[in-house]
Amino acid sequence: MSDVANEPVDLARVAADDALLSAVARGTATPGDDDVTAMLLAWRADLDEGADDVSRNAALVTAALADGAAVPRRPRRRIGLAAAVVAAAALATGVLVGSDHAGPGDPLWPVTRVVHPQRSEVRAAEHAISQAHVATAGGDQEQARRLLDQAQQHIARIEDPAVADRLIGEVTTLLQTLTDPLPLPPIAVPGLTGQPTAGPTGAPPPPGPGKGGAPSAKPTPGDATPGSPPPGGGLLPLPLPTELPPLPTPLLPDLPLPPVLPG
């Protein structure tokens, strides 16, 4: 069908074309009066623009190596498992795996999402929480705190708000049982802990004019904090609006402990 397919092979032509393609790929070809050579050079240059950007290489390598020797045969199944294993190892040794640190908006975030799918984030968080329970039972509060901090980092990457809320609730509950005088971290905002969203402080009054809405448009400070109040007298938690709590992500990317120290 092709007009040239059945022509006899011109070996000199074949060799010249081979050399031409190699030269174009190396960028050493000169267009001459051959339109196709000029087009090939322009095409290659167009494809080349920024192609050697290596800024994301380190993330890829870290991600691939962290993925473990757990084999690429059935990636879908095993990635989650491998990530959980890696996370467990990180928890045991206190070493954090590099690619775990990427957050939304970070250049590494797409990679992290590929390598550490949601399911393994949930598993890693759950694992950290259960280990924290064990540490608490053993009296090692420092370790428990560290584990909970790691759990929060995993939770911060969970996209399903319902799952994230449940896990945050578990973390918060456990944090409250720790007797360390440090104030609770930012996520332990009243309203998140157990009671659902009908927060006493910031809930805006229902806008419906005719409905007999609850008349409690004013904040009632009496039952503001279900847990124990922070030790510093002037450091009552800020009345954050209740729409905020489900997404603690931006609050705790790299903070192992809350910034406020006891007075």
Add this chain to the structure above:
Amino acid sequence: MTSAIPPELVSRAVRRDPAATAALLTALRPGLVRYCRARLGPVSGAYATADDVAQEVCLAVLRALPGYRDQGLPFTAFAYRIAANKVADAQRAAVRAATATPPDALPDQPDGTPGPEQQALSADLARRLSALLARLPDTQRDIVVLRVAAGLSADEVAAIVGMTAAAVRVAQSRALARLRTLAGQSLPEVAA
């Protein structure tokens, strides 16, 4: 600048040596990026989609590394077969998306962004070549893409497409002949 990845580098990377893995990626990546761009083309004038696929390819290659066994084939054959699969996946996904929601703007419409004349000329030449490549038989197009965009040798391309190196050289020569014919035919209408 291209290909000829040292086998010892590959075997160290297979053994999960981080430095070797990074070096391997550095050597592979530009070619893989250009390959994906060439195969998938720009969307709305940019290669962001192709680059995302290239990123996935890089990750897939690195993840598949522990299973790589040197069986006489160049490592690039291993990598670019993975790339070809990923590109095919992306194309299928694009077809599904296109049938689900009719596109507002055709991707091959000329880019309206004005720029320096030289750049515009060059971009025009590049687009013309892409259009001509689309009219080549699949194998010939694949070979040109692997030779020029990925920058692989005829021997490496032979291992990827399952032909002898000699057959690749003949096929690429025929591809060029056909491109020259097509370019000659399309010249007047482009110039107009």
